[in-house]
Amino acid sequence: MVNGRDPDAAHEAAQRIPGxxxxxxxxxxxxVADALIDxxxxxxxxxxxxxxCAGTAEPRGSSILNVTSAQFRELLDAHLGTTFETCRAAAPVMVAQGGGAIVNTGSFAFLGDYGGTGYPAGKGAVNSLTLAIAAELAEHGVRANVVCPGAKTRLSTGPEYESHITELNRRGLLDDVSFQGxxxxxxPEYVAPTYAYLASDLATQVTGQIFIAAGGFVGRFERQTPSLVAYRGHDDEPPWTVEEIAAQVR
Known part of the structure; x- marks a missing residue:
């Protein structure tokens, strides 16, 4: 099954895939999500x-200083809403049949390096949703992982995109290595094998992971764990004061 908001593009893509x-x-x-699965x-x-693998670009110059509530919600819907609805529709079917593989699309933008609002928020939420799905459905044999791709697409080419990336680098949001990349x-042909791997039987033991696929680089984010700043028992010690916390953070 092939889905897309553009009917012509969806049908054209389906015609290139036998059956x-x-x-x-x-x-x-x-x-739409229910019908797709049905x-x-x-x-x-x-x-x-x-x-x-759905999404849309953030409006040029979008910032917490100027984004509207409507724009923010639209971006969340495009990234998180689409992912949630298809997972919601597919998960019960996969559980009933005894297994399945879900591969969602995130982005390096969830780290905040590219600025923006709804795009990084939506992609970060996709990561968290996927980790939660992986944890909940593991006992049913359903796997869920994320790929953060880096590839040349219609959203990442052209003068407007290049100007945007250059401006992020000038402002110090994007380091030189990320800027050049x-x-x-x-x-996209360099990204596709990672999706195919995670969907295949070769990855039956892989779930709850966030992968990176960009050119010849394939990586994986380590699961975030907190590092200790300070500790005291709460049974016989008072709460930390603001000044004490400040001293520990330094």
């Missing part, structure tokens, strides 16, 4: 793999 069907529409719409099960008998990204 594939297209069901266009925004999967942020629960009815058609898959009706036509193919089950759903073994769900890959979410953003302007010289490899084609």
């Amino acid at each position: 594939a069907l297209a069901h266009p529409g925004s999967p942020a719409d629960p009815a 058609i898959c099960v009706r036509e193919f008998g089950r759903i073994d793999i769900l890959i979410n 953003a302007l010289d990204a490899a084609p």
Whole structure:
């Protein structure tokens, strides 16, 4: 099954995949997400793999200083809403059939290095949602992972994109290595194998992971754990004062 908001693009993509069907529409719409999964099960008998690779670029110059509430919600819907709705629709089917693989798409932007608002927030939320799905569905044989891709697409090419990346570097948000990588990204063919691996039986023991695929680089984010700043028992010690915390953080 191939989904996309642009009907022509969805049908064109499906035609390039033997036996594939297209069901266009925004999967942020629960009815579209439900229909997508229902058609898959009706036509193919089950759903073994769900890959979410939806999203949209943040408006140029978007910042917490000028973004509107409507723009922010639209970005969250495009990234988090689409991922949630398809996972919500597919998960019960995968559990009932005894397994499945979910691969969602995140972004380096969740680290905040690219600025913005709804885009990094949405991608960060996709990461957290995926980790929660992986934890909850592990006992049912359903895996869930994230890929943060770096590739040259229509969203990451052209004068406007290059100007945006250059400005982020000038402001110090983007370091020189990331700046060069953003302007010289490899084609999507370098990213696809990581998605294929996570969807395959070769990754049956891999779940709850956030991968990076950019050109010839494949990496994985270590799971975040807190480092100790200070500790005292609460049974026989008073709370930390603001000044004590400040001294420990230094």
